[in-house]
Amino acid sequence: MEEHVSAYVAREQKKPLPPPPTEAGALAVLRKNLFATPLDSIVTILLGLFSVWAAWRIFDWSVLSAVFTGSSREACLAGDGAPVGACWAFVRAKFGLFTYGLYPVDERWRVDLTMLLLVAFTLPFAIPRVPFKGLNLFLLVGAFPLIALVLLTGGQFRIGGGWVAFMFILAAFVSTMLAAGNLNAPPGWLRVATWLAAIAVLVLIVSNILPSGQFRLLVFSFTTLSLVAFLLAVASIAVSAFASVSSSGKHASVLMHVLLPPLYVAALLVLLAGDLGLQPVPTSRWGGLLVTLVVALTGIAASLPLGILLALGRRSHLPAIRLLSVVFIEFWRGVPLITVLFMSAFMIPLLLPSGVSFNQLLRALLGVALFSAAYMAEVVRGGLQAVPKGQYEGAQALGLGYWQMMRLVVMPQAIKLVIPGIVNTFIGLFKDTSLVYIIGLADLLGAVRRGFSDPNWITPTTPASGLVFAGFVFWLFCFGMSRYSIFMERRLETGHKN
Template structure:
C-alpha cells in the first residue's frame, strides 16, 4: 500500500497559511431584500427607479386631495365647495348609514347588525386553524347563518316586522348576494366538475351543456333575464322576489366557473391515486370524498378564490335590475342636491373602491395563508 501511494502521490499538505476569506454576504434584512427584489439586475434597477419617480410625482397630489385639503365635517354641500377643497369626506360621513343599510328602516337596522355579527362569529373561527370543530363551523356558515339571516332580514315571523327586499341596499345587498353566491356555487361547482368527468353519458352531457351555456352568457344578461324575462314564463299570478331571482342567477352563473376550476384540479391528480383508492376497496363517493377531492381542492385554491373575488365585484351589476348594492347606493346619492359638488362623485367612488378592495384583499391574503398551511407538496 505504501508503494502505491508513493507512485500515485495522492496526498496534499498545505505549505502556507490560508488567506482570510471575506465575510459572507448577508442573506436577510431590509438591505438584502431591497437588493434581491428591486436591484437584482440592471433592468430591475431601471424599473425600480422609474416606479419611484412615478410615485414621487403622483403621491403628493393624492395625499393633498385625500387628506390635507379634504373636508371632513359639514352639514351640506357648502362645506365642500370652497376654493381648493379636496375630497368631500363629509359627504361619506353624512351618507354612511345609507351606504351600509340602504333604505332599510332605521328602527330595524339592529337586525342587519345582528346578521353581520352572526356572519363574523362563523367566519373568524373558520379562518383560525387552531380553532376546533371545523365541520360544525362549516354547517353553521352554510346552513344556520343563511336560514337565520333570512328570517331576520325579511321579517314577517317571530314578531319581526316585514321588510321588503326593495328597501335593502348598500353593503347589505353586496354581502348577501356575494355570500349566497359563494355558499351555493361551491357545492354546485363540485357536482358539475364531477359530472363532467363522469362515465355516464347522460350525466356528462348535462354537466357539459350546463357549464358551456352559463359560461357563454354575460352575467348582465343573466340578471336581466332573471329580473325581466323569467316572470313572462311563469304561470299567471306566480312570481318570485327580485332579489331571490338575482341570487339564483348569480349562484348558477358562478357555479359554472367554479366547476371548470375544480375540473382542472381533478385532472391534475395522478391516475395512481384513483387506482390506489380502488385497490383499497373504496367506492366512487368515498374515493372522491376521502382521497381525490381533498387533493384537487388544495391544488385549485387560487382559482377558487379568484372566482369568489370576481363574484364579489360582480355584485355591482345588480344595479341594472333595480337592486342598489354599495356602488349603486353611492351613485344614487350623487344626485342629492344637498351634496352636489364637483368633488362628491370622486369621493364616493373612492370610498366604494376602498371597501371593495378591503374585502377582496382580505380574501386574497387568506387564500395565500391557506395555501402555505396546506402545502404538503412533493419537495425532497
C-alpha cells in the first residue's frame, strides 16, 4: 500500500506553472482595468471613440489644416471655402512681440544674454552632483539680479544720497550681525557698531524732515544730514571689521565675510548709477515673456524667504511679533490679487515721500511679492508643525540657539516635507502673472492679446492660435517646475520602505 501511495508523491520540487493566458500580459491588464464588467466595456468604448475623435480634430486643426507661413491675414483666410486651422503664421510674425514686448530690436541681445545667464546659473545649482554650490548660490542670488537689472534697464539711475545712506545702513547692520557670529569678537566694539548704525537711522529720518544744504560726492547728491548718516554707517562697518579682525587670526576670511555686504552695496550703486555705454530702456517698453519671467522670478525669489520669516514669526513666543505676522498674513490672504495689483499701482505713490517714485513694474513686483509671501508663510508653517517635537528638544539639548536650531535641524526637515506645497504656490504665482495686464503691463498673455488688434492679422482663427501658444508656454514652465519638484522629493525621501 505504501509503495502504491509513494508513486503519487513528488520526489523533487516542481517548477511553477505559467499563469493562464487571460491572467497575464497586456490582454489581462486591459481586461482587468477596462473591460471587467459590461458597463466598464461600454464606458471604455465610448470614451475611446471620443478621445480618438478629439485627438484627430486637434491634430487636423493644429497641423493638417494649419497655416505656418505668411506675411498677412490673407494667408490665414479660406480662399475657396477650404477649412483653415491654426494661424501659426501670426505667432511666427509676432514672436518678437510675444517674447520682448516693445523692447528695441537692436537691444534685444541684452534680454537673450540675461536669459542665457539665468539658465547658466540655475542649472548647476539645480543639479545635485555639480560641485561648488556655495559659489553657485552667490552667483544666482547675489550676482545675477544685479547683472540682469543693469542689462535690462541700461543703468544710469539717478540715485539720491538718502538712498545711498539707507543701503549702507542696511549693510552696516548685516556686517554687525556677521561680526557677532565670530564668538571671539569683543562685545563692546559690537555695541559701538550697533549704536553707530542706529544713530545713522535716526539722522536719516531727520534728514527727510529738516531741510539742509546739498553736497555732491562722486555722482550722488547728498544733503548735509544724509551725508552724516552715510558716514556713520561707514564708521559702523569699519568698527565691525576691526572688532572681528582683532579677535581672529584669519584676517582675510573675516574681512571677506564682514566687508561683503558693503562691497556688494558699493558695486550695486556703481553699476546702477554708472554709465556702461548701454542704451537706457524704460520698463514701459518691456513686455511679453520678459515681463512674465521678471514678475514670476521676483515673486518666487522674494516669497520664500519672506514666507519663512513670517511663518517663524507666527509661531514666535513674542506676542508683538506673532501679532504682526498674523495681521500681515491674514490681510494679504484676504485680499484678491487683482485688488493687490490695483492697490500697488495707485496707492503706493500716495504713501511715498515727496520726490520718490516707483515705476509701474516695480509696484507690481512689490504687490506680487507680498501677496505670495503670505501664502508661502502658511505652507512653511505647516511644515514646521509637522516636524516632531523631539527634534526641537534634541536641538536644544545639544545647546543650539534658536537660529542655529532652525537653520540646522528644524527648517531643513520642514522644507522637505512641504516641497509639493511650495512648488504648487510657485506654479500658481507663475500663472497669476497674467493678471498684471489689468494695470497696463503687457506680459505674455497681454502681448498676445495686443497682437489681436493688429488689422493685418485679424482672422477668425488668430485669437485661438495666439491663446493656444500662450497656454503652451505657461504649461511648459509649470510642467518643468512640477517634474523638478518630483525629482527633489524622491531624492530627499528618507522614509523607510518595507
